[in-house]
Amino acid sequence: MIEYFNDLSKKEISKFKAFVNSPYLNPNKQVVKLFNYLRSRYPNIKDSDLDKSVVFKNLFPDKSYNDESIRKLISDFNKVFESFLIQTEFKTDIQQSNILLLRSLRKRGIKKRFELILNDTTKLQKKQFSRDEKFYANQVNLEHEYYLYNFDKYKFTYAKCLQNKSENIDLNFIFQKLHVFNEMLNNQKSVGKTVLFNKTFFDDILIYMENNKKIIKTSHPNLYIIYLQIMMFTHLKKEYMDELKTYLMLNEKKFSRSDNSVLPYYYNYLVSFCLQKINKGETGYRKDLFSLYEKMLPEDLFLIDNVINDYDFTSAVNNILALNKPEWVESFIEKYKKFIEPAFAKDAYNLAKAKIYFYRKDFEKIFPYLNSIVYKNPNYYFNSKFLLVRVYIETGNIREAKYIIENLKQYIREKNILTDEQITIIKTFNKYAIDLIKIILSNDKDKKGLTAIFRKELDNEKNFVPNKAWFYSMTEAKTKS
Structure with a gap:
């Protein structure tokens, strides 16, 4: 220590x-x-x-x-x-401290002080907008202390506090189960292969949430948000994204902006959904993504525990450059470079700077940044190689471009750590890079026909195509030349 x-x-x-x-x-x-x-x-x-x-x-x-x-x-x-x-x-949980104090006061028979602290603690609980597992656990313990304090009274009368205690136990259970379901879904997505989790009570809880949606939306915001998150990723429908975004916009000022603020997590849910859609080829979601980023940048909602995940950092650079907003990207890079998780900070920054110089066609400045990347993560390897292929094609060095493409094919064969999604991304890039090279090397007679076929395939491609806009622009350039 x-x-x-x-x-x-x-x-x-x-x-x-x-x-x-x-x-x-x-x-x-x-x-x-x-x-x-x-x-x-x-x-x-x-x-x-x-x-x-x-x-x-x-x-x-x-x-x-x-x-x-x-x-x-x-x-x-x-x-x-x-x-x-x-x-x-x-000390970060005042309510828990108060409940422990109530327990001590009750055991010692200090009644006036008990009733005063009970009243204050109850008021604080009612004022809380954000209601997570801590809130529900504290409410359960508060109802428990109240019941024990009035034990003799409740021998012969209805104890509503027991009903309250039971309901908060249920809500705590549902809240924690929804969170673990969400973690399971994320794990399934990141592993990229079939993962068979036993999601006990999954259907029952979703039915309960649907049947009680009105009261949950009004009185249990955190529960409603995690429910929308799960529905969003389970059904992959934009309506859930729009509902979650609207709900956050309407209620975000009610959440405490303390060090443990939940808002960065909640906005990250929306970002993750957009990225998943984009990675499946639905690039129209980039506009939704940029709308979220414009909200998140000035309010530091990219940071979770004062850190930005390297994947989130790189995704922001890639997708907003694709929208032709280099100034925004440069501002983003410089603001958040010191907050990237340390293990990948240098690689993420170097790749981001290389992409900026590529966008500006300043090819000579790209290589020092690419040469500094260590490739701790497969994403850095194949994204760096994608960039190299594009540089070599742009500068007419077709031989080197082909060599890198062969390296990528070999990488797929040798690396069993790649997810299905990563393999598909590499194969898709290689296909269009090879086809583009064929167009470049073709004679003037065949070029127009090959370009038309190429662009039609791009139009109809269901998989995510890395640098799709670049492929379109290169076929325009080569057709005119």
Whole structure:
């Protein structure tokens, strides 16, 4: 844990200092010394600063190095650090803290204070617009505490709180099941092969949601949103996308824009749907996608836990360049390059910059960026190769273009990690690249006929064609030449 000290914010360091210096929370004074040592080097702590011998020498300059002693101190520090993180997370849920306080007050018979806290907690629950698994769990526990507090009273009268408790248990169950169903659907989509999940209660829950849609839409927004998300991806109908988008637009200001805001997740649902449609060849959804992006960019709705997924970053670059909006793409790249998940940040940025230079026909500037890509992910490999094929065709280097196409064919044969969708994308690109080369190499007599066939096939293609607009533009150029 000691190596993660640099990752804390200044505000967290200040809170951690108070935590460490509390004798109740941390009785070990040596841990305070280690904290002060780390704080003196924050936020530029180096690996060498964490070397056990270096730490020991700084904390105990007059003593001989004792490995067992410093190991124990670091272990004790880690425990205090972990306790601080637990406390920090715990404080994010005020309602849970209040319910634990209610439990303690009830057990001790402190009635006036119990009733005051109960009243305040109940009001806070009713005010909450966002209702997730935490909300339902807290409501269940709140009803439970209320029932136990009034246990003698309810021996001889109807306990409505038990009905409320039961309904919130049901809602919590439904909410969590819908979320796991959504995760299953995403896993099936990403794996690209038949995945047989046992979706227990799937049909029953969807029937329940349909039968109670009116009250759920009004009083349980998070539940309604995840329901629309599942319907959207199960049926692949635009009507669910439009309903979800409208519902979000009408209600987004009611959601808290805290660090754990759900809005980026919800907008990501819509983006994912558009991308799935585009990848199946329905490129008209790019306009819907751009409409979402224009909303998301100024409000930082691309970021989830302060990170943008490299796939989302690359998809934005690809699809908005296809709409001929390079200035928007460049602004997007520069704004979000520092937020790309670290494992793929360099590859995603380099590929994005290469695509911008390709769009501007500045071919010489493309190669330094492409040569810097490591190919940690198959998408980077084949998208880089697609770009190279296009560069070589544009510059008349047909031999190199053919060589890259053969590499892509070999890649499909050798890489069993590719999904069915990825294989289809590569094969589709290769087909049209090969056909385009045939047109380029054909004589003037055959060129017009081959071009007409080529464009008709593009028009009727059911699969997603990478760089489809480019293929159209190249046939126009070659026909005129």
